[in-house]
Amino acid sequence: MTAKKTPKMTSEMTSEMTPEMTPETVQDMLNVSRETIDKFAIYLALLEKWQKSVNLVARATLDIAWQRHILDSGQLARYLPAGCKTILDVGSGAGFPGLVLSIMQDATVHMVESDHKKTVFLQTVIRKLDLSAVVHNERIESLPAMVPDVITARAFAPLGKAITLLAPHMRPDTVLLLLKGRNVEEELTEMPDYPIMAAVTYPSLSDPEGMVLQLTQDH
Template identity: 45%
Template sequence: MNEDKLRQFAALVEKWSAKINLVSKSDLPHIWERHVQDSLRLVPYIPAGTSRAIDIGSGAGFPGLVLAIATGIPFDLVESDIRKAAFLREAARITGAPAKIHNARIEAGGLEPAPLVTARALAPLDKLLGLASPLLAPDGVCLFPKGRGWEAELTAAKALWHMQAERISAPGWGESCILKVSQIRHAG
């Protein structure tokens, strides 16, 4: 893990947030704990040998750009907001992160499926699976950080999707967890 590059990235988020609201003002003093460290929680659950990943709804780069910096795995970051995509390009350039930024809607497609798909605070799980499934390689996994309400989201998603889902939690995470999802297919 490259802590210097991650701290450089956190400083960029703080700087750019004044102009384009990447994170809320109340979160600015807590970028490292609430956003960077939260994103780093995914690292131990990335399958060994992962050669490429896609982060959808990348926003301020959590978790995709953080994971690219920390692991060296090449990430495709998909973000529809042109200002946030510009930030992601600049942050990737400055930190040297192996990331390609796509200023597009996720539904536009055009990306080769990847063995890993991530997203944070993008959509409820039932909608997230619809966005992620076309981007996921057949033997791939999705890692989705979720907060309070994850159980209701999983129940709603199971009405529409067949999948393997595992809840990952740890002491100190409170009601937060990571949902590790694979073998996704529409129930209909």
């Protein structure tokens, strides 16, 4: 499989990626409303509160949460296909990217997370923000076929294993949007040919070494 690449980020984009990134900067980069930013702020406040007793994210990322978690997750919205109604987010953890996309989009987001404490946190945020999202407290291997419009994941599994696990939930037009790191090209090289996938990589807005990987079945 050969992945198509997009141009690298400009110096202007990378200069914005600092620990001091503000909600207003994220609002501009994601092109969202003030109401959406306010919901993100409530979400992050809950995250910080729960982090004291439940290990939801790496503690060091709390100080750069707008960049590391909100922007990183929210950038996937620009790659959602028109008319997207259902999203399956696998290995949701603290809700990145699933909860962020649920805040931004009208689509119903199904979040799969096997850790019970994390699912309680996800459900708490959903209730607080009145989101159209569903939490499945189980492993993806045990989940009945969902066949959503889009499947998302961050730090889920190496690409070959991920495709094998996600294949039962894919229909011919399902789009995979995966947040990946510097080793994405190596993962693509090692990925099996079944199912046949077409890959496009986009530079991350939140991490100069990160990539957004878009996979579709190659008809």
